Amino acid sequence: xxxxxIRFSSRALRAFxxxxxxxxxxxxxASEYRQPALGGPDAPALHAVAMTxxxxxxxxxxxxxxxxxxxxxLSANAAILDTLRRHAIPVTAFVNEDKVQALGAEGPRLxxxxxxxxxxxxxxxFHHFDSNTLTPVQVEREITQGEATIGPLAHQAGRTLTxxxxxxxxxGDTEAKRLALSDIVHRHGYRLAATTIDVEDYLFxxxxxxxxxxxxxxxxxKIERAYLDYVRxxxxxxxxxxxxxxxxxxxxxMLLHSNRLNAVxxxxxxxxxxxxxxxxxxxxxxxxxxxxxxxxxxxxxxxxMWGYRWARERHIAVNGALEPEAPAWxxxxxxxx
Ligand SMILES: [Zn+2]
Numbered sequence: 001x002x003x004x005x006i007r008f009s010s011r012a013l014r015a016f017x018x019x020x021x022x023x024x025x026x027x028x029x030a031s032e033y034r035q036p037a038l039g040g041p042d043a044p045a046l047h048a049v050a051m052t053x054x055x056x057x058x059x060x061x062x063x064x065x066x067x068x069x070x071x072x073x074l075s076a077n078a079a080i081l082d083t084l085r086r087h088a089i090p091v092t093a094f095v096n097e098d099k100v101q102a103l104g105a106e107g108p109r110l111x112x113x114x115x116x117x118x119x120x121x122x123x124x125x126f127h128h129f130d131s132n133t134l135t136p137v138q139v140e141r142e143i144t145q146g147e148a149t150i151g152p153l154a155h156q157a158g159r160t161l162t163x164x165x166x167x168x169x170x171x172g173d174t175e176a177k178r179l180a181l182s183d184i185v186h187r188h189g190y191r192l193a194a195t196t197i198d199v200e201d202y203l204f205x206x207x208x209x210x211x212x213x214x215x216x217x218x219x220x221x222k223i224e225r226a227y228l229d230y231v232r233x234x235x236x237x238x239x240x241x242x243x244x245x246x247x248x249x250x251x252x253x254m255l256l257h258s259n260r261l262n263a264v265x266x267x268x269x270x271x272x273x274x275x276x277x278x279x280x281x282x283x284x285x286x287x288x289x290x291x292x293x294x295x296x297x298x299x300x301x302x303x304x305m306w307g308y309r310w311a312r313e314r315h316i317a318v319n320g321a322l323e324p325e326a327p328a329w330x331x332x333x334x335x336x337x
Contacts, residue, residue, distance in 0.1 A: 045279035047239065048251040050286035052193065053080070054124055054165065056095040057103060057110040059202070059259040061209045070103055076263035077110050081119070083266045090118035092283040093258075094165050094193070097126045100149045108149050115157050118282070121150045122163040122193065131170045132301060136180040143188055163283060164190035169303030171295075178299040192295050194287060194306045197238040197254045199231045200326045205261040207333035212260060219333075226327055227261060228268050233324045235272065241307035242291075245316050251286035252278075253306075 058073035084091055093114035100107035115121050126145035134142070143164060154161050164185050171192065172178025185192055204227040211219035235252075243249045256262050262269075273280070286292070296309035311318045 046277035047249065047273075047279070048281050048286065049197070049273060049278050050251060050253045050281050050283040051084075051089055051091045051256065052094065052122075052165075052195070052253060052283060053091060053114075053256050053258050053262075054094045054167075055099065055128065055257045055259075056093045056114060056124070057099055057107060057258060059205065059257050060099070060102065061213065061260075063213060064209075066102075070106060072260060073103055073110065074106065076258065076260055077113065079263040080258065080266055081113055083270065084119070087267075087270050087280075088118070089270065089280040090120070090282040092120045092122050092163060092193070094122045094124035094163075095146070095150050096124050096128050096167075097146050097148050097150075098128075108153070111149055112153055115150075115153050115159070120159070120163075120282070120284075121154050121161065122165065122283075123147060123150060123161055123190065124165055125167055128167045130168060131166055131177070131181060132173045136177065136184060139181055140184045140188075143184065143190075160189065162191055163193040164188075165193035165195070166303075169195055169305075170301075172299050173301045175299045178297075182295060191287065193283060194253050194292050195255045196242055196250075196252045196306045197235060198305050199227075199234045199254075199256070201227070201255075201257055201259065201262060203326050204230070204330055205257065205259040207330050208259075208261040210334040223330065223333070224261070224265050226330060228265060228272070230324070230326055231269055232272055235276065237323060238305060238307060241305075241311070241318065245307055245311045245314060245318070246291050250289050250291040251281060253283065253286050 058069070058076055060069040060073065064072070083089075091114075093111075095111055095114075100111055103110065111121065113119070123143060123146045125142040126148070127142065129139070129142045131139050147161065150161060166181075172181045182192065204223055208220060208223045208227075211217075211223060235254075239249065239252055242252065256266075256269075291310075296306055296313055298309045298312055300309075308318070308320065310316075
């Protein structure tokens, strides 16, 4: 199931009143961490981020033909990998086995390219399953069958699969389920991948695919600009949220998807981080920070970022309504164009 079919972000939490009141988070913390422009290549990094890509090898367009999707997957993967290599950025790539199989013989070849050097494969399940609708036994099957391609590839490279991330970041909708799923993840030798920055790229990509299908290059440019504007506000928003909740700045973990839009704008996203004084680290390095030592103990139907989970756990009031929203025209784009 494509990610945009289920609303799972922190926005959903607001509606249920799980988070409440208080200070404008960004304002409260930004001054402490506002940095001067970088002085040059040797200037010290002020922030750290681990880049992660989900739904590998590629988020296919629902209405496109298999041939068109295969061509798009090849060109998007080439563009994303080229950008990451050019900027020497490590990345962890979360794979859905069904998406590998949908690409035929090309699937494993594409995935292998994310299994080299500073690129590391990770498990995202066989299907893009929703754990809210599955039993723990079914989830365990998703995890083990999710290793069909990436397990042997990692092994051949002398690596082991370290991280698992639940689709939609759905870690368990009841406490009993959360504990059962956490136990399964650990029993299979995984660490749960954390996620701290969500830029709703799936929403923008949904609109982008629609504009692409209608050959609206003007609209595609407009969507790219709107997306980057949103990335520019969401990165500091989530960094400030985590800083406020943890009492210090911690390494961020950025969630992106392997899709048409990110293939085009990834250089600009990297530029946003670089200008912000951010260095790129591996997911393993990020999660070596003590902040990530214990998984958030919060059962939820939704998939909020870790900052919101930590806030709830620590009884720190934050006002999720202060989080900027993606523009309404992006959400409605495919319905009106
Ligand atoms: Zn996903």
